[in-house]
Amino acid sequence: MTQTSADPAVDLRGVGKRFQRHTDRRNSLKERIVRGRARSSEDFWAVRDVTLQIPKGSVYGLIGHNGSGKSTLLKMIGGIYRPSEGSITAQGRVAALIELGAGFHPDMTGRENIALNGSILGMPRKEISAVTEEIIEFSGLGDFINDPVKHYSSGMYVRLGFSVAVHMKPDVLLVDEVLAVGDEEFQRKCFDHLYALRRSGRTIIVVSHGLGQLEGLCDEIAWLERGVVQEHGTAVETIASYLRRVNAEESARHPMVAAVRRLRHDPGRPHRVDGHHRQPAAPRPLPGACRYL
Amino acid sequence: MLSDLYTRRALVWAFANRDFATRYRASVLGWAWSLIQPLATLIVFAAVFTVVFRIQAPPLGNGNGSSYAAFLFTGLVTWNLFSSLLNLSMSQLKSNGELLKKVQFPAWTPILGASIVQLVQILLELAVLIAMFLYLRNVGWTWILAIPILIGALLFSQGLGLMLSIVNARYGDVQYIVAVVLGALYFLTPVLYPMSMIEGKNEILGWIIRLNPMSWYVQAMHDAMYSLVAPSALVIGGLLLGGFLTFWAGFAIFNRWSEDIGEML
Numbered sequence: 381m382t383q384t385s386a387d388p389a390v391d392l393r394g395v396g397k398r399f400q401r402h403t404d405r406r407n408s409l410k411e412r413i414v415r416g417r418a419r420s421s422e423d424f425w426a427v428r429d430v431t432l433q434i435p436k437g438s439v440y441g442l443i444g445h446n447g448s449g450k451s452t453l454l455k456m457i458g459g460i461y462r463p464s465e466g467s468i469t470a471q472g473r474v475a476a477l478i479e480l481g482a483g484f485h486p487d488m489t490g491r492e493n494i495a496l497n498g499s500i501l502g503m504p505r506k507e508i509s510a511v512t513e514e515i516i517e518f519s520g521l522g523d524f525i526n527d528p529v530k531h532y533s534s535g536m537y538v539r540l541g542f543s544v545a546v547h548m549k550p551d552v553l554l555v556d557e558v559l560a561v562g563d564e565e566f567q568r569k570c571f572d573h574l575y576a577l578r579r580s581g582r583t584i585i586v587v588s589h590g591l592g593q594l595e596g597l598c599d600e601i602a603w604l605e606r607g608v609v610q611e612h613g614t615a616v617e618t619i620a621s622y623l624r625r626v627n628a629e630e631s632a633r634h635p636m637v638a639a640v641r642r643l644r645h646d647p648g649r650p651h652r653v654d655g656h657h658r659q660p661a662a663p664r665p666l667p668g669a670c671r672y673l
Numbered sequence: 674m675l676s677d678l679y680t681r682r683a684l685v686w687a688f689a690n691r692d693f694a695t696r697y698r699a700s701v702l703g704w705a706w707s708l709i710q711p712l713a714t715l716i717v718f719a720a721v722f723t724v725v726f727r728i729q730a731p732p733l734g735n736g737n738g739s740s741y742a743a744f745l746f747t748g749l750v751t752w753n754l755f756s757s758l759l760n761l762s763m764s765q766l767k768s769n770g771e772l773l774k775k776v777q778f779p780a781w782t783p784i785l786g787a788s789i790v791q792l793v794q795i796l797l798e799l800a801v802l803i804a805m806f807l808y809l810r811n812v813g814w815t816w817i818l819a820i821p822i823l824i825g826a827l828l829f830s831q832g833l834g835l836m837l838s839i840v841n842a843r844y845g846d847v848q849y850i851v852a853v854v855l856g857a858l859y860f861l862t863p864v865l866y867p868m869s870m871i872e873g874k875n876e877i878l879g880w881i882i883r884l885n886p887m888s889w890y891v892q893a894m895h896d897a898m899y900s901l902v903a904p905s906a907l908v909i910g911g912l913l914l915g916g917f918l919t920f921w922a923g924f925a926i927f928n929r930w931s932e933d934i935g936e937m938l
């Protein structure tokens with residue numbers, strides 16, 4: 381299933397991103413004059429020396445602790461950040477779902493926002509009008525599509541955002557922790573759609589703390605630790621090593637909890653791992669999704 | 674590089690549509706509100722400056738006396754074009770910041786979109802100005818020359834706006850400096866007074882005013898619309914060329930500096 385194609389969809393070579401830690405670093409003229417150029421000691425590497433080939437037509441996962449550089453890496457692939465070193469080559473149209481509905485304007489209706497969001501994501505106008513009905517259908521918003529989006533529930537909001545983004549038919553789709561939104565029904569629909577995208581040869585890169593979800597979805601996973609790739613390989617193996625590390629760290633800190641857990645043969649639930657808010661417990665592999673695997 | 678303007682026109686248009694649709698959606702009177710502000714300024718200033726300061730406007734082009742209100746409004750429309758594009762451009766990067774951090778697209782597109790919407794406002798003010806001159810029966814062929822002058826002024830303002838907006842994204846204090854400079858520049862542009870009041874009276878002040886590019890656009894508008902005399906071809910060509918070069922430079926600087934816009938905001 382994991383094709384090692386000679387021609388990867390995304391080719392990362394020695395990619396690094398350096399940030400300056402202080403937010404006031406250069407945003408003020410006074411600071412700049414008084415302190416001169418921001419000192420390099422304040423720099424730190426959010427991502428360092430990442431070399432990965434992401435095969436065409438695969439689903440690739442990124443895991444790691446909060447602040448390990450997953451979103452930063454995704455933003456570099458999406459062209460939002462420029463790498464400080466190394467090179468990134470992505471083939472075809474890249475769409476980043478860093479946040480669903482980022483471009484929505486609250487006062488405009490769902491329909492108007494489809495047109496706006498589509499243009500921002502780079503869809504030609506003709507293409508947008510061709511898929512508008514499909515997007516509305518997929519979002520399942522019905523008549524609400526003609527209401528201003530400020531009256532939408534947060535789930536309705538992301539439904540629309542997801543629908544727009546996946547219908548722009550990107551060659552590479554970047555998804556940052558947005559799969560856990562929406563209700564069960566919509567989540568399944570999203571998964572179905574991601575599989576359909578992948579079957580049509582498109583590549584999907586997913587960041588998530590829902591390890592169970594990733595295990596069912598991804599072909600390969602890379603595990604980032606402080607910006608460096610700790611391990612990469614098949615989904616099952618990488619997740620297992622990651623969990624082993626997390627559990628080892630936990631037992632070093634809380635021997636009692638770990639002992640109890642061992643007694644109960646509990647390998648440590650993924651939701652204990654993520655510090656992320658309101659991530660639902662990792663669903664078992666979705667039946668709807670499985671048939672494509 | 675300027676060809677990007679053409680290839681991304683759909684996105685600029687989409688932003689213009691967004692701003693257009695939302696700008697006055699909440700208010701019943703809509704665009705009427707946008708005219709109240711300049712008209713209120715006109716009335717207050719016209720009253721204060723004719724009554725208190727007794728400023729005498731130059732003679733109208735039709736030879737029928739003079740109208741300080743018409744003179745003032747000609748300059749005001751031109752100045753508003755400049756200052757509104759500048760301020761609007763500077764605010765766009767911040768107001769579209771969340772988007773720029775999450776989606777990759779050229780950062781100048783929302784700026785130009787907002788300017789297109791502002792263009793409607795500018796045209797409305799121009800319509801009022803034309804109505805005023807029609808009422809005064811002060812009409813002439815030189816009005817046509819307002820078109821190249823205003824195009825030059827638009828390009829000049831937008832170029833400066835692009836430049837200042839990207840500098841402001843890096844150094845957040847720029848907007849305060851611009852506010853102060855703009856406040857001073859307003860009085861160093863012959864909007865409230867005719868140039869004839871300065872010339873021959875205070876050479877230094879005269880030179881400062883002449884060094885201010887906006888003085889040239891405002892004066893050319895006074896000539897073409899109010900006095901009905903044609904500015905020389907050299908002046909018109911210069912204003913157009915100056916506008917174009919400023920826009921080109923502003924666009925180039927903006928593109929050069931906005932590569933890291935996603936992390937700057």
Ligand SMILES: Nc1ncnc2c1ncn2[C@@H]1O[C@H](COP(=O)(O)OP(=O)(O)OP(=O)(O)O)[C@@H](O)[C@H]1O
Pocket residue numbers: 399400401426444445446447448449450451452453935936
């Ligand atoms: N624009 C920025 N300026 C400075 N530092 C930044 C910037 N963006 C991210 N960072 C830093 O880079 C590091 C990695 O952040 P990133 O958002 O990539 O983490 P993440 O792996 O996505 O974490 P999470 O799981 O919480 O989403 C963090 O220390 C963060 O503070």
Ligand SMILES: [Mg+2]
Pocket residue numbers: 450451452556
């Ligand atoms: Mg993140």
